[in-house]
Amino acid sequence: MSGGATGDTLGLKALPLPPVPLPEKLATLAQEYADGQREAAEPRDAATVILLRPGVDGAPEVYLLRRQTTMAFAGGMCVFPGGGVDPRDYDHTVAWAGPSPAEWATRLGTAEDVARALVCAAVRETFEESGVLLAGTSADSVIADTTGDDWEADRVALESRAESMTDFLTRRGLVLRTDLLGIWTGWLTPVFEPKRYRTYFFAARLPEGQLTRDVSTESSEVVWLPAAEAADQADRGELAMLPPTYLTCLEIGTHAGLDEVMAASVGRTVEMFMPQVEPLGDGFTLSMPDELRPLVAARRS
Secondary structure: OOOOOOOOOOOOOOOOOOOOOOOHHHHHHHHHHHOOOOOOOOOEEEEEEEEEEEOOOOOEEEEEEEEOOOOOOOOOOEEOOEEEOOHHHHOOOOOEEOOOHHHHHHHHOOOHHHHHHHHHHHHHHHHHHHOOOOEEOOOOOOOOOOOOHHHHHHHHHHHOOOOOHHHHHHHHOOEEEHHHEEEEEEEEOOOOOOOOEEEEEEEEEOOOOOOOOOOOOOEEEEEEEEHHHHHHHHHOOOOOOOHHHHHHHHHHOOOOOHHHHHHHHHOOOOOOEOOOEEEEOOEEEEOOOHHHHHHHHHHHO
16 A cells, blocks of 8 residues: 555454463473573564554554564564664764653663664654654754655665665755654563564654655555554454554553643653563463553453
8 A cells, every 4th residue: 555555454364462371382481481491582672663643533543564474573463663773773973853862761761872773763664664754854844745756765775774864864954853752662572582672662643744655675564543443453353463562552542632642652761561471360371561451351351
């Protein structure tokens, strides 16, 4: 789909959603890590952006991509734009407007250089995977249209790593609008997974005039959906989501509009959450943040 992608479903094969019974072999494997019998893979820092726009009734809609089924991590899953931090995201000379890296470090709970890299990765990955650019010619402006061939050439150059974010912004005379980002949550992949990510979830409004485009080589389909409807479709088995994406849609869907979501994101700080094995009936499941348990329980009652 191109432009402001729309649709009712991505037609994905669904996964069980929280609370999910955990296969006994995974519960045993997790215990071996907890006992020190195995060494967990080192997680990689990553950033993902919950891109938002108002729906017809004002309720927040989210932009979702279906990852290619051939992808090694979360293949076929419905996700927000995002990806791993690139070494060049650490460039301290990147043009910057909005909260400083030091302020972001406090909110993200990281060192200042890591915070800068995460914010840069969030903006870069959003542009690479949706064509949306959170940047402007000044601290109070934002690019209104990125659909031209010249912008697409820039997006491809970033995606292929032929050009860095710093060089791209400098050549264009642009600055990162870090004030357009809020922070939502943070998830750390469980210890028993061979590929692990420390993922920071940001939130951002779709800038006025800009359009999302189905451009990422890592996705096969894209869609805008009300956050609450995305969670509903996952419950009905029409969307495949990993628990962090599902729980984020569920929580975003409790807000009446974008102003509420962004106000909530501005006031948040990250406490990285890693799912742990916990009892579920006669078996086991993976835990979820305590504050989200009532939302899930209400849907399962």
